[in-house]
Amino acid sequence: MGRITLKNVSKTFGEAKVIPSIDLEINDGEFVVFVGPSGCGKSTLLRLIAGLEDVSGGQILIDGKDYTNNAPAERGLAMVFQSYALYPHMTVRNNIAFPLKMAKMDKAAIDKKVTDAARVLNLTDYLERRPSQLSGGQRQRVAIGRAIVREPSAFLFDEPLSNLDAALRGTMRLEITDLHHQLKTTMVYVTHDQIEAMTMADKIVVLNRGNIEQVGSPLELYRSPRNLFVAGFIGSPKMNLIEGAYAQSKGAKTAGIRPEHLLLSKDSGLWTGTVTVAEHLGADTFLHANVDGIGLITARCDGEFGVTYGDRIYLTPDEGKLHRFDGRGLAIGNAGLAA
C-alpha cells in the first residue's frame, strides 16, 4: 500500500518561503509526475515526502498514518537520485543488498532478492563490479535495483534520467513504465521533460513557485489547462498565446491555440504570415511565422511541408480547439474539452 496525503504542507528555508501551502492526494499504485520550471520546488516537495527535509508546517500521511516527524528510514519509501548516489566502495551486489542488510534480512533471502532484481534489470553480469566501472545507464539501473529490492510502499524519483543521453533516456523511460506495470507500486516522479511527464504519468502535478497550478491526467492538462501557466507549460512546442483584437473578438483577454491545431496552406486561410524559421523533422514540420496583425506564431503539421524562410503562408486556427483566458489568466469555459 502506498497512499500519500499532503495536508497544508509548507516549507521555508530561512527567509525564503519555497512552498507556501500544498494539499495533495497520491493514490495507491498511481504514477504521479511533478513538473514545473527550475526552482519551483519539485525536489523540495519530493524530499519533504521522503523525510530528507523537515516540513515547516502541515502533515504528511502515508496510508492514513501521520509520518510528518518520522525519519526517512521509517517511512518505507525508496528514492532514486539524479546523481544515482551509489555507494562507491561497494560492489553492485552490495549496493543492491544494502537496504536488505539494514533491514536485518538473512543472508540467503538477501542473495535471492539481489539475484532476482539483477535479472529483471539486466545486471547479472555486473554484480561484482564497482559503480565506477559501469556506464550511466547501468548505474541508474543499479540505483533502481537498490530501490525495488526493499519492496517499498512508494518510489520517489528525482529526475533520474536527466544525466543520460536521449536514446538511453527513451529506453529507460520504457523500462520504468514497464516496472510500474509489473510492481503496481506508487511512484512519484520529478522531471523537466515534457515527454516523460506526458507518457509516464497517470497524474501530472504542475508546480509553479511552490504552488500547485493544476492536477490532472496528461490529456486533461493538454485539453483543458486551467490557466495561462499550465497552457504554456504543457505541450511541445508551446501553445501560441495571442492577445489583442483577435482574442477580444473571441471574448477573451488572451486566446490560445496549439501549434498542431493550425491548418497550414500555401493558397488560402484566415491569417497570412511570413515564415521566419522552418524546422523540417521529417515526420513533421515546425513553422515559425510572423502573422500579420497577430505576431509570432508556431505551427506544426504532419509530414513534410515545403516552405523556407521568407515564404508566404496561410494559417487557419481550428476554432473548436481554441482556449480562452480572462484578465486574471484563468481559462474561460471548457472550449478545449470539446476535443
Next chain:
Amino acid sequence: MARSVTTRHKVTATIFAWIVALLIFFPILYTIITSLKSETEAIAGFNLLPSFTLESYITVQTQRDYLTPFMNSVIISVGSTILALIIAVPSAWAMAFSPTKRTKDILMWMLSTKMMPAVAVLVPIYLIFRDLGILDSRIGLTVVLMLINLPIVVWMLYTYFREIPGEILEASRMDGAGLWQEIVYVLTPMAVPGIASTLLLNIILAWNESFWTIRLTTTNAAPLTAFIASFSSPQGLFWAKLSAASTMAIAPILILGWFSQKQLVRGLTFGAVK
C-alpha cells in the same frame, strides 16, 4: 607523423620530469654520498664518488645515542598528528557538511596563522613553556607541533570531506540506515582514504619540523632534527658525520613515504556520481 610527434613529446616530458626529480632529490643524494666518505674526503670538495666507508656512521652511533631522539621523533610526530586529527576530524566534518556563511572566513583565518613567521611568537611561547615547566618535554613539543599543523590538517580534511556527495548519505538514510550504521558502513569507508593521506602527510611534516623542535628542547625531548643540529657544534663542522646523522634521521620517514606513496597520492575520486 602525429604518432612521432606525440612520442617526441613524451620523451621530452620524461626527460624533463627526471631532471626536476633529480634536482629535488640531489641534496638528499649528496647527503647520503657524503655520509659514506671519510672526514678528509668530505671537506676536500665536490666529489660524487665516496670511498664507501661506514666510519662516520660508527662514530655517530658511539658518540651519541640515536635511539632516544628517534623515539622522541616517533612519539612527537605520531602523537601530534593523532591529537590534531582528534580535533580536526569533527571540525572539518562540521564545516564540510553543515557550512554557515562564516565557514569560509574561519578556514581563511586558520590558514592565515600559517602566514605568520614562527619567530614572531617564539618569545611568548618560550615564556609560556618555561612558566608551565614543559620546556624540553615530549608533551610540550607534541602540543606545539599539533597546533602548528592543525590548520593544514583541518584544510586537508575539509577538502576531502567536501568531495563526499551528500546525496550518498541521504541514500543510506532512505535505505534504512540509522545514524550509527550510516557512519560505519557509508561515511567511514568514504572518509578513510582522506584521513589516511592527511595522517601520513602530517607525520612527515611533524617529523621534519625543525624550528620549534630545536628551540624548545635540549636533551630529554630532543628529536632527530635536534640530533642532526647537534653535529654542527662549536668545535668545528664534521661534514661526514653531520651527513651520516642526517641520513639516519631522514631514513625512517623516507621509507614510510616510499611505502605509502599510493595512499598519499590517492584521492577520493571513485565515480559514484555522474
